[in-house]
Amino acid sequence: MKPADLELLVTRTMPYGKYKGRLIADLPGHYLAWFAREGFPQGELGRLLALMYELDHNALAGLLEPLRKH
Template sequence: MINDRQFLIDVAKMKMPFGKYKGSFLIDLPEHYIVWYKNKGFPTGKLGKQMQLVYELQLNGLEDIVREIRKKF
């Protein structure tokens, strides 16, 4: 449970480290960009797992949960 909480906090604070959207918060990446990664294959490691979560959150319209977390941290 603690790890899940920390993972959400990390996603809320994480910015895209490269590419066209470098410096943008992951949760604020355009949906088409996340979907493109979903089809191409997410990066390996923690960034890929974070992007997978962003994909699921965007798919279900739950991005605001992460944005609220970001405001608190």
């Protein structure tokens, strides 16, 4: 993980699927868990989804709050 990835979680949106347009940091845990079971996509998107899954799974998503632009 690169430190800049944390900021990307609160600025990048999901490019496709049921949650298209939603910030990666705001994706529901069950959706992230589905990717963890089925496989994350390749590239940056997959890396960010995997990181968000780990934060959500370990109840650390609150660490992203200071990075959000309110």
